[in-house]
Amino acid sequence: MKVEHAEQATDTRDKRAVREFWQAASCGERLYLETAERAGYMRQAEERYRLEPFIADFARFEASRGLRVLEIGVGLGADHQRFAEAGARLTGIDLTERAVEHTRRRLSLFELSSNLSVGDAEALDFPDASFDVVYSWGVLHHSPDTPRAIDEVRRVLKPGGIARIMIYHTWSMIGFMLWVRYALLRLRPWTSMRTLYARHLESPGTKAYSIAEARWLMRRFESVRIRTVLTHGDLLSSDAGQRHRGPALTMARALWPRRLIQTMLPRAGLFMLIEARK
Numbered sequence: 001m002k003v004e005h006a007e008q009a010t011d012t013r014d015k016r017a018v019r020e021f022w023q024a025a026s027c028g029e030r031l032y033l034e035t036a037e038r039a040g041y042m043r044q045a046e047e048r049y050r051l052e053p054f055i056a057d058f059a060r061f062e063a064s065r066g067l068r069v070l071e072i073g074v075g076l077g078a079d080h081q082r083f084a085e086a087g088a089r090l091t092g093i094d095l096t097e098r099a100v101e102h103t104r105r106r107l108s109l110f111e112l113s114s115n116l117s118v119g120d121a122e123a124l125d126f127p128d129a130s131f132d133v134v135y136s137w138g139v140l141h142h143s144p145d146t147p148r149a150i151d152e153v154r155r156v157l158k159p160g161g162i163a164r165i166m167i168y169h170t171w172s173m174i175g176f177m178l179w180v181r182y183a184l185l186r187l188r189p190w191t192s193m194r195t196l197y198a199r200h201l202e203s204p205g206t207k208a209y210s211i212a213e214a215r216w217l218m219r220r221f222e223s224v225r226i227r228t229v230l231t232h233g234d235l236l237s238s239d240a241g242q243r244h245r246g247p248a249l250t251m252a253r254a255l256w257p258r259r260l261i262q263t264m265l266p267r268a269g270l271f272m273l274i275e276a277r278k
Contacts, residue, residue, distance in 0.1 A: 014204075015095075015120075015144050021203035023096040027075045027138070036102065038109045045078040051232045055079065058164060058273050059135060064088040067132040070156065072121050072149075073139030077103030083135070084112035091131070093119030121149040129158045134165075138271070141167040141207045150217050157278040163221070165274045168197065168208035172270040173234035173261060175208065177252075214272055221276035230262060230269035 032047045034040045049055060059079060065087035074080045074092040080103050083090050092114050094100050100116050107114055119125055121136070121143050134153045143149045146167070153163050169175075170193050182200050183191035197208045209217065211226055218224045232238040236249075236256040261268070 017204040018142050018144070019095050022142075023098050026096070026099045026102055029076060029102075033076060036105060041076070041078070041081075041106045041109065044076055045081070048078050051238055052271075054229050054271075054273070055137065056082075058166070058275075059083075059137070060164070061086045061088075064133060068130065068158075069133045069135060070124075070126070070131045072119075072124075072134065072136040072153070073099070074103040074116065075099050075137075075139075077106040079135070079137060080114060081106055081110060081112060084114055085110075088133075090114040091126075092116045093121075093124070095120065121152060124152045124156050126156045128155055129161075130156045132158055132161050134161070134163045136164075137166045138168070140165060141209070142203050142205070144205060146207060147217055151220070154220055154278055159278055161278045163218075163274070163276045163278070165276070167214065167272050167274065168201075168206070168270055169228045169272040170197070170208040170210050170213075171268060172208070172228070173230070173265070173268050174201070174270040176268075181248075208270075209272065211272070214274060218274060218276045221278055224274065224276045226272060226274050228267050228269045229271050229273065230266060231271050234269050235261060 028044065028048065032044045034043060059082070061079075061082040064083055067088055069083050069088040069090050071080050071083065071090070071092040074094045076099070080090070080092050084107060090113075092100075092103060093116070094103070095118070097118055100118055103114070104116050121140060122145050134157055136153070140146050140149045153165070157163060175193055175196070178196040178200050179189075179191070179193065182196055183189050193208065198205050211228070214226055215224060235258045236253040237258065
């Protein structure tokens with residue numbers, strides 16, 4: 001299939017570049033973490049769930065009590081904290097030491113615990129059928145071999161276990177903005193969306209998928225549900241990510257037709273939420 005061929009073509013990409021990008025600052029650290037203390041982490045969580053209120057419904061933190069839960073890509077640890085508070089039997093990995101250290105410190109400050117370690121989503125260091133739930137929010141599209149990471153998610157899930165994964169959606173307003181800025185305005189409108197995401201959104205090689213491509217990625221699961229949501233990035237209702245600043249973006253934010261987008265293009269969101277049962 002087209003997705004498989006495209007993914008195989010990226011297998012030689014240097015994973016160290018991805019790690020170095022996120023090792024410099026975990027997701028949201030420069031924007032929303034004022035201090036690596038209890039108050040700072042509380043403020044970061046408040047901002048995270050204000051900007052992305054759909055996380056809680058998707059993650060179903062409270063339903064994880066007593067379940068074996070693996071989070072792939074713990075980042076600053078806000079979601080990991082919610083799983084711990086809910087009473088999950090919790091394990092977390094991240095590609096970077098920085099994220100693991102942040103999350104370990106965060107849980108310690110709130111007197112919570114988890115089995116945390118540095119790990120690679122493409123080669124999970126866990127036996128088959130280890131977890132009831134595998135959760136990953138905005139991480140696996142950064143992996144050089146996302147299909148392999150998805151296969152690993154399925155492998156470590158128990159029969160009947162649930163994967164809840166967010167990956168990026170190609171046909172989003174974010175994608176449109178990338179195309180205007182880095183293709184149309186540079187007189188290269190034929191530049192592929194794959195190239196635009198890989199070069200200009202977050203860590204090197206970031207990928208995005210159509211819904212059909214996401215269904216192919218999840219084809220070995222028994223059942224799959226997919227939906228997309230408009231984000232604060234699509235609506236330009238917050239600061240941009242770690243790579244984008246400038247007067248053009250400030251002007252666009254002031255003029256952006258948010259209500260029109262929400263009414264006419266409700267599915268043109270960057271976040272693709274996937275729930276799959278093994």
